[in-house]
Amino acid sequence: MSDLADSEAPLAVTDRPLTQDGPAVRLYLVDGSSFIFRAYHALPPLTRKSDGLPIGAVSGFCNMLFKLLRDMNSDAPTHLAVIFDHSEETFRNKLYDQYKAHRPPPPEDLIPQFAVVREATRAFGVSCIELPGYEADDLIAAYSCKVRDAGGEVVIVSSDKDLMQLVGPNVSMLDTMKNLRIGREQVIEKFGVGPERVVDVQALCGDSVDNVPGAPGIGVKTASALINEYGDLDTLLARAGEIKQDKRRQTLIDFADQIRLSRALVQLDCDTPLPEPIDDLAVREPDKAVLGAFLETYELRSLARRIGEAGASSSGAIPSTPRPAPAEVPESAIDVSGYVCVRDATTLESWVARCYEAGTIAFDTETDALGSATAGLCGVSLAISPGEACYIPVGHCEKEGLQLEEAADLVQIPLDQVIAILKPMLEDPTVLKVAQNAKYDIAVLSRYGIDVAPIEDTMLISYVLEAGMHGHGMDELSALWLGHQPIPFKQVAGSGKGQVSFKHVELGKATEYAAEDADVTLRLYNRLRPRLAREGLLTVYETLERPLPPVLAAMENAGVKVDPIFLRNLSNEFSMRMADFEAKAQALVGHPFNLGSPKQIGDVLFGEMALTGGKKTATGQWATDSDVLESLAAQGHELPRVLLDWRQLSKLKGTYTDNLVAAISPDTGRVHTSYALASTTTGRLSSTDPNLQNIPIRTEEGRKIRKAFIADAGNVLISADYSQIELRLLAHVGDIEQLKRAFREGLDIHAMTASEMFNTPIEGMPSEIRRRAKAINFGIVYGISAFGLANQLSIPQDEAGAYIKTYFERFPGIRAYMDQMRAQVREHAYVTTIFGRKINIPDIRAKAVGHRQFAERAAINAPLQGAAADIIRRAMIRMPEALKRAGLKARMLLQVHDELIFEAPAEEAEATCRLVSKVMEAAPEPAVSLSVPLVVEARAASNWDEAH
Structure with missing residues (x-):
């Protein structure tokens, strides 16, 4: 017993x-x-x-x-x-x-x-x-x-x-x-409001963990400000039209029903x-025999001894002063109070020695800014086992008008000494370093001369395991897998106007926050890493994800040069043309109206002008998105085309010509974008702060923006772009013999398709016939409908439907591939790429028919888009070493979907183009041998537009 x-x-x-x-x-x-x-x-x-x-x-x-x-x-x-x-x-x-x-x-x-x-x-x-x-x-x-x-x-x-x-x-x-x-x-x-208004704030914010939708783009800070201003959610929604900020006002109007639904979901x-x-x-004494038998049955003898000792020492009651628990039985999962703030070299050296003993550690950096290319280092945290973590401050200081609690709080080891002590361990191949979003930490520490390796990334492990199921940020993963909500940043640094830089945070709070990040990261690693092998995804992680953060960190630190004078002139040009479009639109209507107001546009188009084809949103307002305007323009109406042209220039000006100038770093004179590795379901990278991946290139205005991206004196920019990679992958994956033969023979794939469909000889083919085939080729892998193709080609819908039917008759393998992907996603709720990447599509289980249909379309394209993303990742991972072995000085600057941008000395341009093309074309091997060749077009010029 x-x-x-x-x-x-x-x-x-x-x-x-x-x-x-x-x-x-x-x-x-x-x-x-x-x-x-x-x-x-x-x-x-x-x-x-x-x-x-x-x-x-x-x-x-x-x-x-x-x-x-x-x-x-x-x-x-x-x-x-x-x-x-x-x-x-x-x-x-x-x-x-x-x-x-x-x-x-x-x-x-x-x-x-x-x-x-x-x-x-x-x-x-x-x-x-x-x-x-x-x-x-x-x-x-x-x-x-x-x-x-x-x-x-x-x-x-x-x-x-x-x-x-x-x-x-x-x-x-x-x-x-x-x-x-x-x-x-x-x-x-925590919420910025009292408990009685927490539900209102949560209704606006939503909850990604519980999949409560909320209002897009509204976080806790904005939500609490709105509730405090208007008093409660019902009043806010009733008076949403009074809000001055256009985007916020429209969001509240458009998503009012969704917000009310969210309130019903979060209201207890x-x-x-x-x-x-x-x-x-009522509190009662446990039955001694029952509890003893339970502990014996499940072999919890250590706990039984502790309970027995506690009872015996207290003369009949469990003592309120805790006794030390055995080391193997922690009393809580994560206790931030036990973390250590390291402020002398001897202590730091002892922690480094323990890192060597542990063999696997987690680390994190704290900085004074979000951009890794320019952020200053505030400190480094280490975790050697769950619950054992420390923070090493190096850059904390007092802020004018802000006094830290004690002068002793500023005692820190000098930065150069910390770097000297940490560098050998962080670079030692015998110590495995684990980080969450390692790219950021690698980029920061590389600027201090530390090349961290080898490294594991919990964000990417989660991404490989469950892309499309949930987010992969540390806080969300901690809540999902550890049942623990980490300390929020605003709790240590404040929020809003009262927020301070992390370098001004008192060291006690900084230690709890920073060391907890490392501790949580190590626990997540221990929890998630073993699943990779069990679930057959270890190769995907090791070959497509784990090697990429150092490559992207180097690209982000390098940045790209833009011409601010050119951009300012272009911005002025866009402003003048927008004014012309505005005048033209108002002349067509006969009175002034706001071209930036969806409500006013809807009232003009469908109220005053009584155009047909309008549809209303859930809020009762007319829909005026680009699809609606394109449809109206296709019917021959002039105003919708003017509105589309105005919107395009407005977006280009606000998103690019103005913002790119503001994004130029005063320290480097270059623009440093940030790449997100785990933000899409298919493996594609995304670019933020600023976004350099969505500059439109099919319009003259978009191409003008690319002219602003230039090389340093004596250098050129090189654009290397995969040609029709998704169509080539479709030919391979779907085993479409006609397409494979055309790609192997180097034929014009769109002309060949047109010839197959319309029985038209390739020689002397009219450009319009080829254009129609091109639209179908690219649209079919995205599940384009007859309606969508009709709009794109400005033809009747029944004619577009006939084109699609003929396409499938001529290429039955494509229909078979699409049916196969639909069946796979219905059965498994995921599809895979040819490299083994798992792309979860949970909406296939949705009750709404529209959601399931969208999921089926996604399942058709995802293996192709995902494989294309995998291929360019493989090329990027191999590129730095290939350039180094060839003795070339080129460096990779940008990745934009199927394109890589390099900066190289002008005299090495030709050799660099040859090498880059060779590496990119061979990227699938040896993992996959494609049945069609990949073709890369690489060109060099003084600016991006000319090189593309």
């Missing part, structure tokens, strides 16, 4: 019975799901020796519950319950079928532990509550409201933000991980039926 069975000491937290005439109710409600996930991630997986049943989460849960029972003694609760989620769908899924649709399933080894955790709760003598059709949060809300309204007091043991709407008089929250009591002040600090239901009456939740 266990040690507990031999102990005569009772385990009661309180022996006061609760009667109708007894003391006022003081109810503790424990968020059981939070406890389970924190417990699961606290330790490596544990198994019972006898039969292999996993019990890691059970062990951690029992230790956390024991600690709570012991520590809450001083608070004298009268009632206690652990509340669990039930496995069935809830009423929210009936309101919105996509609610929590993107959440991953529980880990396989956790599923059998759910029932055991409930058994453990009852063994400790604690009520175990759940209710089919309702979430744990709703049960917590119902019990809280009942007790509060009856004059009692409630403590909710959780840090879940969704429960903060319940905080108020006689209702508080307890974050046992931080030993923090959450009241009204803490809620205001205080009228949820109570599965057990409150009186039945």
Whole structure:
């Protein structure tokens, strides 16, 4: 038997019975799901020796519950319950079928532990509550409201933000991980509003974890400002038309119904039926025999000894002063209070020595700016094992008018000394370094002479495993996999006008924030990395993702030169032409109106001019997006074409000609974009701050913007672009013999297609016939409809439909490929590229027909677009070494979809073009041998437009 069975000491937290005439109710409600996930991630997986049943989460849960029972003694609760989620769908899924649709399933080894955790709760003598059709949060809300309204007091043991709407008089929250009591002040600090308005803010913001849609582009800061200004959500939506900011006003108007739906999803239901009456939740002593038998059955003998010792030492009660737990049983998953701030060289050297001993560590950098190319280093954090992490500040200082708490807070090791001590370890191949979004940290540290290697990236591991299922930022991954919400940045640096640079943050707060990032990263790595091999995705990660961050970091640091004078002149030109279009539009209408107002445009087109083909949005306003205007223009109406031309210039001016000048770094004189590796489902990179991937090139104006990208004196820009790569991949993947033969023979693929479809000889083919075939070739892989093709070619819809039918008759292999992809996504909810990348398409399970149809179209194109992205990634990974081996000085600057941009000495332009083309064309090998050749067109010129 266990040690507990031999102990005569009772385990009661309180022996006061609760009667109708007894003391006022003081109810503790424990968020059981939070406890389970924190417990699961606290330790490596544990198994019972006898039969292999996993019990890691059970062990951690029992230790956390024991600690709570012991520590809450001083608070004298009268009632206690652990509340669990039930496995069935809830009423929210009936309101919105996509609610929590993107959440991953529980880990396989956790599923059998759910029932055991409930058994453990009852063994400790604690009520175990759940209710089919309702979430744990709703049960917590119902019990809280009942007790509060009856004059009692409630403590909710959780840090879940969704429960903060319940905080108020006689209702508080307890974050046992931080030993923090959450009241009204803490809620205001997190949401910017009081608990009574938390639901309004959440309705606007949405929730990516639970897939609550909210209002696009509105975050907590904006939402709280709006609610504080207008008082509540209903008033805000009723008066949305008064908001001055165009985009914000239109968002609130267009998405009002979606916002109201979101409010219904986040509002907790205080009228949820109570599965057990409150009186039945009274704190009671566990049955010693039952608890002892449970601990013995599941071989939790260490915990049994601790409970026995605690009871024996307290003469009948669990002591309120915690005893040290055995090292193998942590009392919480993540405790930021134990992190170390390293401020002397001796301590730093000891941490570096421990990094060598650990062999695998996590690290993170803190900086004073978001752009890695110019950010200054504030400090570095290290984690050597879960719960053991430190922060090494190097760049913290006082801000004028802002005094840190103590002068001692500024004691730091000199930067050059920290670099000298860390550099050998961070570059040592025997120590594996783990980071979250490693590209940023690599780019920052490379500017200080540190080339971090070898490196793993938790963001990319998650991306390979579950692209398309959820986001891959650290906070979201921590919530999903660790059940832990990391400290938000605004909690340490403030928000809005009061926000300070991280270099001005007091070192105690900085240490908790920064070291926690490294700690969480290491835990995520331990949790996610083993899945790569189990799920057959290790090769994808090792060949397509892991090697890429250093390459992109070098590109971002290099930047690209733009001509500010040219851009300013172009901006002025666009302004004058916009004025001409505005005058022309107003002349056509007969009175002034705002060309930037969708509402006014709709009123003019479909109200005053009574044009046909209009449709209204969910808010009752006329839709005036580009598709609507293009359709009207195709019918011969002049005003829609003028509006489209005005919009195009407005976008080019605002997004590019003005912003590119502002984006020039004063330190380097160049523009440094940032590449996101995990933002698309297909593996394509995206570019931000500024976005250099969406400059339109099919218009004269767009090409003019590319002229502003220039090379340094004595250099040229080289543009290397894959020719028709997705069509070539379609020919290979779909095994389309006619297309494969045409590509192998170097024929004009669009002319060949036209010849097949329209029985027209290639020799002397009219350009219009070829144009139609080209539109079908490119449109078919995106699932183009007869309506879409008709609009694109300005032909009747039935004629467009006949073209598509003929296309499939001439190329039956394409139809077979499309049917195969539809079948695959219906069965698995994902498709794969020829390199093994898994592209999840969860909308195929959606209830809405439109969502499922969109998912099927995505499934057709995703393997092609994804394979094209994989190929260019492989080329980029090989390129720096290839250039180095060839002795060429060229450097890669930009990646734009199927195109790479280089800067090279003019005298090396020809040799660089040859090498770059060779590397790019051979990129699929040896992993995949394509049945069609890849062709790369590389040209050199003084600016990007001429090189392209």
